[in-house]
Amino acid sequence: KQEVTQIPAALSVPEGENLVLNCSFTDSAIYNLQWFRQDPGKGLTSLLLIQSSQREQTSGRLNASLDKSSGRSTLYIAASQPGDSATYLCAGRLTPSGSEKLVFGKGTKLTVNP
Amino acid sequence: GAGVSQSPRYKVAKRGQDVALRCDPISGHVSLFWYQQALGQGPEFLTYFQNEAQLDKSGLPSDRFFAERPEGSVSTLKIQRTQQEDSAVYLCASRLEPIKETQYFGPGTRLLVL
Numbered sequence: 001k002q003e004v005t006q007i008p009a010a011l012s013v014p015e016g017e018n019l020v021l022n023c024s025f026t027d028s029a030i031y032n033l034q035w036f037r038q039d040p041g042k043g044l045t046s047l048l049l050i051q052s053s054q055r056e057q058t059s060g061r062l063n064a065s066l067d068k069s070s071g072r073s074t075l076y077i078a079a080s081q082p083g084d085s086a087t088y089l090c091a092g093r094l095t096p097s098g099s100e101k102l103v104f105g106k107g108t109k110l111t112v113n114p
Numbered sequence: 115g116a117g118v119s120q121s122p123r124y125k126v127a128k129r130g131q132d133v134a135l136r137c138d139p140i141s142g143h144v145s146l147f148w149y150q151q152a153l154g155q156g157p158e159f160l161t162y163f164q165n166e167a168q169l170d171k172s173g174l175p176s177d178r179f180f181a182e183r184p185e186g187s188v189s190t191l192k193i194q195r196t197q198q199e200d201s202a203v204y205l206c207a208s209r210l211e212p213i214k215e216t217q218y219f220g221p222g223t224r225l226l227v228l
């Protein structure tokens with residue numbers, strides 16, 4: 001059974017700091033991995049999706065990497081802003097012959113202080 | 115265009131009541147997912163539709179949970195004889211087609227069973 005773990009559970013940083021959020025998964029037979037952002041009382045917003053054949057994806061100040069062999073993904077946020085405050089979730093999908101479902105971690109709650 | 119919408123946004127039910135939660139996916143999206151998110155946890159997969167076909171219902175926690183998507187667009191998640199442990203946020207997501215991986219999430223329905 002695929003399990004996804006996120007560390008740390010919560011993180012508080014001053015504005016402008018670069019930071020890294022970590023995600024680990026137990027099953028290396030992962031098809032893709034996605035990072036989402038969740039704001040209080042709202043649904044999830046997809047940030048980045050990395051296919052198993054890729055090693056990283058970038059969007060603006062965000063960079064996500066994937067290392068299947070070690071079962072890890074990281075989300076790097078550059079020059080953090082108060083508007084980045086949210087809960088960040090990673091989710092993995094197993095190989096396409098398996099279920100379509102995403103398996104989520106519990107998330108990292110990020111607070112960026114002005 | 116409009117995103118995924120869900121209704122009601124909040125629902126309070128007495129234990130033993132039946133509830134119905136509605137999801138309107140993005141127009142033209144083939145795939146539809148339901149997830150359950152308990153407080154402080156990541157979303158957990160419930161069920162998946164491709165058009166009107168329910169292809170995976172492995173995440174439904176009991177036979178009190180039932181989902182349908184009769185015309186391949188709007189979906190309803192029904193919970194019969196609600197229990198306190200059913201209290202959670204129920205998230206719906208849609209995806210354009212199976213080869214397009216990004217899932218677009220609605221704001222969720224927060225269900226509280228008293």
